[in-house]
Amino acid sequence: MAEIIELGKLNTQPLESEFGKLKTDELIVTNERIEHIRVRHPEDFELFEEYSLSVVSDPEFIIKDGKNENTVFVTKKLENTNLNLVVKVILETDEDELKNSVMTFYRIRDKNLRKLINKNKTLYKKE
Template sequence: MNIIAKLHKAIYNCVTEDIITDDVILTNERLQHIKQRHPDDYMLYLEYIKTTVEEPDYIIEANKPNSAVALKDILIDDNIHLKAVVRLATSTDNPEYKNSVITFQTIREKEWKRLLKNKAILYKKK
């Protein structure tokens, strides 16, 4: 288990106000998931996961309760759209639990636009 970021509760309160910690972890199992399922995105993970979680451009509704989909647009050579799914630790969870990254990946422009059009936008960076 590695603490990879500090969650800004004021930003993520749009998902739930019942967040019990600001630590965000990535378990070894989830890291292996990213390496196996999104191998091309692993190097981006090393460089941009912290920024994506701490300073998202958008947070949109997730399919599971107490979860957030953080979206970040990074300018490198071209725009790269990043998506991190974060499970938020609440008072109904084991008190030892931390906020946890479930997955991290790049998404194409078409998917970026579809998500912003079809999902509820809970937070938008000013």
């Protein structure tokens, strides 16, 4: 059984405007996804540990993932890079035991962030 860690609360307003009513504002990450980040993005793992709560609580952008259903990119700018937290949002109509969850996390260059913004719908932009 996967261990579940609560990572924080999502700003549901921009998400619900796009997807409909969410089951909860809770965002979780499983030990399996933490291991995925550690193995697949080892150079970013320390940043995940240090900044993931900040990305969730104070994002720069929330961008709809045009390729994956009910998925968003939650990004935050740091001094020398950008952080990208990929989140699967769970709607009111989804199975009861599901919660909004982290799929992966990695750094993203300015150029690639601009591409994400240009190719996908921005749901939230920090003013």
